Amino acid sequence: MSHRWRALLVLIALTWTRPVRAQEASEVRVRAAPRPPREPVSTSVSAEQARHLAGTQGDVGKVVDSLPGVARPPLGSGQLVVWGSAPADTRVYVDGVEIPALYHGSGLRSVLNSDLVSQVTLLPGAFGADFGRTLGGTVRVETRPLRDEGVHGYAGADTFDASGLVSAALGPRARAAVTARYSYLDALLAATSARDIGDYFPIPRYRDYQARAAFDLGEKESLDVTLLGAHDALDRTVASADPAKTRTESTESGFHRLYARYKRTTGEAEGIEVTPFAGYDQSTLSTSFGAQPTRLDVGSYRYGLRASYRARLGRRLVVSAGFDASGTASRITRRGSLTLPPREGDVAVFGAPPSDDVTADEFTAHVLDAAPHLSLDVRLGDVTVTPGVRLETFLLEGSRLTPNVTGQAPAVGFSRLEPSIDPRLSVRYQMTPRVAFLAAGGVYHQAPEPVDLGAVFGTPTLGLSRALHASLGERITLGSGLSAEVTGFYKSMHDLVVRSREVNPRIAHALVQDGEGRSYGLQFLVRRELGHGLSGWLSYTVSRSERRYPEQVRYRLFDFDQPHVLVLALSQELGRWVFGARFRYASGMPRTPVVGSYYDVVNDRSEPIFGAQNSVRLPAFYQLDARVERMFPLGRGVTLALSLDVQNVTYHExxxxxxxxxxxxxxGTLRGLPTLAVVGARVEF
Structure with missing residues (x-):
């Protein structure tokens, strides 16, 4: 039996629980077990509030880009840069199940249908022991219960795509829903004079689906079975008068998840939740600069189990215990330049050709993390202390420890365990009914990505990266739905995986684990909860994120560093009308300037001479978006909704x-999107 299947059987054995007797049938809807007190640093937005935010086109998931602590991503990337962490260091969860990305390619849409979402929560850092395996933050998406009577749904279309949903009650205890979406923006632009927009903003082709069945097993028991998936494709060509210098890039990615979630509430502050899951992720990156191609194919089977139990032990103590396991079994095929795809810290210039070092590799890798965790909520008068600990054990396996130089060398693999102990602590002091002070901190570990464990392009002996998070803040309730928050944060990151600085790295050591980083700053949030039709917030984050190598005394700016990010978002419901506006301002990201050049006779091209790394910045970004929506009742429970979402109203380049x-x-500079109007129509029943 392989290590992979033995590990899965161990996970099942460790999370086996006693049978639970079914409760009597009841019309009372099943509720999740009460959660621990809200994380000291978190921002939650309901679906009702998020769908009216300008610039999101009614997409609830896109609200994350406008939350405090989140930097503006590069145009057309859809990446999440949270509290100065790398995009790959922030995890996205749906009902506690990890998915590879929150957005489709180019960031135009989230991968989940908004009508299935109840709430989106961002935890930028310093979160509790129930989540881990990341140096950055987490985005947690909670799905909403299905309607328990009748048949409901919608059909809609806008400038980007078309989608639909059908939900039906199958009886007093069973409900089901299915939804799908398909994009056609690329075809729409190809039929207009705007087809050249793809030269600087890659136009995605995407689709997604979700299906769910929900069952009430008893008065306080429920079982949900959910299937979800998404697919993306992007093609981009940067033309040149010289065919040898034409650059192309094609990406294709997708994922599927199947999970079952069992919940049982046993008391006001007690309950159990178990969620096993399985799935498959696939991604392909193909680039070429003239006749020099690079290709990376990754296929990964994902599996895991999340289980938690919460019980009240007296008036002042609540205990939360659980087990969180996740495994990734990947097959990676890679060939082409050693410098593609680029990594954070690489010094390069946009559009420059890759290095001439071309090679190939094919291998398998398996990364498994099994983590029991425990936390206590101890209430001491006005103070609530929540200590916790997460005991993680990572299993790292691979098919090759050294490159297959001759093409006939036998495969010598590796298998090792990397344990870690991650303590967490948060303290909440409720000084008055309206004023609370909060502090939190903890240790966090993250395993290397499977693609980095290759013997040619990576290093099979990579271990865990680690980070220390700390935060201190104040939250004030002002009344009438108004609140204000201020939070200071600090992150220290060690053992980061970076590219080797050696001209000729040792065999199987193309990557090294000696990068260091830190990020720190303040974030402010003034928020109006939905009331009398008005909702919105003003957020401002001032921060600094830096990196360095051991031989460097001074830190350099992180490639995604943005010292200032400001968002003002408001929406107002007036009868059947909804009006919304959003203004965003963000510092430009740092870049390494070219201070000169020399002519390469061998390759017949000019080569850049770089100045100090990340010593200049792009100009600051700002943009005003607006949204208007109108509802038209058509009778018999049918409603027509028309919307207009205009991005970059002021046409700022x-x-x-x-x-x-x-x-x-x-x-010169490459300019972003001009004014973009997204017109939509939706029929609900």
Whole structure:
């Protein structure tokens, strides 16, 4: 029996619980077990509030980009940069099940249908012991219960895509829903004069689906079975008068998840929840610069189990215990330049050709994390102390410890355990009914990505990266749905995986684990909860994120560092009308300038001479978005909704990247999207 299946059987054995007697049938809806007190640093937005936010086109998941602590991502990337952490260091969960991305390619849409979402919560850092395996933050999406009577749904379309949903009650205890979405923006642009927009903003082709069946097993017991998935494809070509310098890039990715969630509430502050899951992720990246191609194929089977139990032990003590396991079994095929795809810290210029070092590799990797965790909520008068600990054990396996140089060398693999102990602590002091002070901190570990465990492009001996999070804040309730928060944060990151700085790295050591980083700052939030039709917030984050290598005394700016990010978002319901507006401002991301060039006779091209790394910035970004929506009742429970979502109302040409002429003597900027109007119609029943 393979290590993979033995590990899965161990997980099942460790999480076996006693049978639970079914309760009597009842019309009372099943509720989840009460959760511990809200995390010291978190921002939750209900679906009702998020769908009216300008710039999201009614997509609830896209609200995350407007929350405090989140930097503006590069145009067309959909990446999440939270509290100065790398995009790959922030995890996204749906009902506690991890998915690879929150957004489709280019960030135009989230991968979940908004009508199935109840709430979106961002935890940028310093969170409790129930989640781990990340150096950054977490985004947690909670799905809503299905309607328990009749048949309901909608059919809708806008400038980007078309979607539909049908939900039906199958009886007093069973409900089901299915939804799907399909994009056609690429075809729409190809039929207009705007087809050249893809030269600087890659136009995605995407689709997604979700299906769910929900069962009431008893008065306080429920079982949900959910299937969800998404697929993306992006093609981009940067043309050149010289065919040898034409650059193309194609990406294709997708995922599928199947999970079952059992919940049983046993008391006001007691309950059990068990969620096993399985799925498959696939991604392909293919690039070429003239005749030099690079290709990366990754296929991964995902599996795991999340179980938690919460019980009250007296008036002042609540205990939460659980088990969190997740495994990834991957097959990776990679060939092409050693410098593609680029990594954070690489010094490069937009559009420059890759290095001439071309090679290939094919291997398998298996990463499994099994983590029991425990936390206590201890209430001491006005103070609530929540200590916790997460005991993680990572199993790292791979098929090759050294490269297959001759093409006939036998595979010598590796298998090792990497344990970690991650303590967590949060304290809440409720000074008055309206004023609370909060502090939190903890240790966090993250395993290397499977693709980095290859013997040619990576390093099979990579271990765990670690981080220390700390936060201190104040929360004030002002009344009438108004609240204000201020939070200071600090992150220290160690053993980060970076590219080797050696000209000729040792065999099977293309990557090293000696990167260091830190991020710190303040975030402010003034928020109006939904009331009398008005909702919104003003958030401002001032921060600094830096990285360095051991031989460096001074830190350099992180590639995604944005010192200032401000968002003002408001929406107002007036009868059957909804009006919304959003203003965003963000510092430009740092770049390494080209200070000169030389002519490469061998390759017949100019090569750049770089200045100090990340010593200049792109110009600041700002944009005003607006949204208007009108409801039209059509009778018999049918409603027509028309919407207009206009991005970049002021037509401001934001600079998205530095570009150079072929001889690197002249520098310019690549401009972002112009004003974009998204018109939509939706029929609900």
């Amino acid at each position: 934001n600079a998205e990247e530095l570009v150079y002429t072929p001889d690197f003597r002249t520098r």
